[in-house]
Amino acid sequence: MSSFEYLKHAIRQKGCTLQQVADASGMTKGYLSQLLNAKIKSPSAQKLEALHRFLSLEFPRVEKRVGVVFGKFYPLHTGHIYLIQRACSQVDELHIIMGYDETRDRELFEASAMSQQPTISDRLRWLLQTFKYQKNIHIHAFNEEGMEPYPWGWDVWSAGIKAFMDSEGIFPDQIYTSEASDAPQYLEHLGINTVLVDPDRTFMNISGGQIRENPFRFWDYIPTEVKPFFVRTVAILGGESSGKSTMVNKLANIFNTTSAWEFGREYVFSHLGGDGRALQYTDYDKIAIGHSQYVDFAVKYANKVVFIDTDFVTIQAFCKANEGRGHPFVQAMIDEYRFDLVILLENNMPWVAGDFRRSGSGSERERKAFQAQLVSMLQENGIVYAHVDETDYDTRFLRCVSLVRQLMGEESGQ
């Protein structure tokens, strides 16, 4: 590879012809062409400087050590991060090239225990977020569609990745990997030396395959930015005084995780002096958006599972009960936010007077009517739910625990 590849790349980026570059830099097109192909032994410093100035490149050029890491990052794990941080501390500039191939990626997902498939943007975002404070790390996405998958497609893949790196101006001195058998292949196909990092994986004994097979077992190896993707969401529903807030708290305690409180209650306190009588139609979209922020925050810091007090169907049910009509924004939130498990608590526990209860809502008739409204709205929205109607507190709690354990794959369903 010519040592002036970076100049060729800069000229391509600028979109000028060789003649235009030569004219602007005070040289002939022939001289420029020979220079770019490293045919001139001692190029004129004056001409070189003019050329670099025209291309907005620093001069004299400081040689940078450039490294590259290739990976699928499906998903990103702490072993990858260890490799990347070691590489990063050995070079001036590190390029991470994430390969994607929709067919292969779907097959990996179908053979996995993951509950949803990460999009290419999810995988890119994990890398971008994780390394956002390290300005010498550059993240790229490379389409491997149509190439024989690793390790059978070395010829085609190498030609493709070389063309990609040329077009991006990436001219690596080193490739970093933990895979010892890839080193001779990289040298043969790309002419680049490999630095092996932790080839026996003793420092971080983890692979993407293990996480895909059992994300909860290998939870500690899932980076902070990736964990929310794997968190399972449990919404607890029920009318006023069904005991759902207490249940959310108990479940979050026992599963050692976070919960999202009912934003509507906070809103009634902060905006309506703690009295639900002052609620009006225009409050419901604000309650829904506030609730979604509570949910997102709880998911971000959750330990495998998160408990959510009230869903958007319940907010809409309150809107219908109080205003006689649903709110389109709340409906959009119902459609957008789907929870992994919805538990509907029967409203059959003793009535407990609370700060934010609606007036008259404690009557047996009102409680039953609200519960029926919830059930019919869940059905209308195609939301599958588990109905918990046990009447003593302990059995009710144990039933919920069992449902959550089933969701987490810790207990088989009955």
Ligand SMILES: NC(=O)c1ccc[n+]([C@@H]2O[C@H](COP(=O)([O-])OP(=O)(O)OC[C@H]3O[C@@H](n4cnc5c(N)ncnc54)[C@H](O)[C@@H]3O)[C@@H](O)[C@H]2O)c1
């Ligand atoms: N088609 C082909 O023949 C071919 C050939 C070479 C490379 N590739 C591509 O290169 C990329 C590399 O693939 P991959 O499957 O190795 O990606 P990967 O996401 O599994 O791993 C990325 C990098 O992290 C390293 N790593 C993984 N676990 C580690 C741990 N616990 N500790 C330290 N390092 C660890 C791997 O060795 C690799 O260098 C893919 O995009 C692949 O398609 C393809």
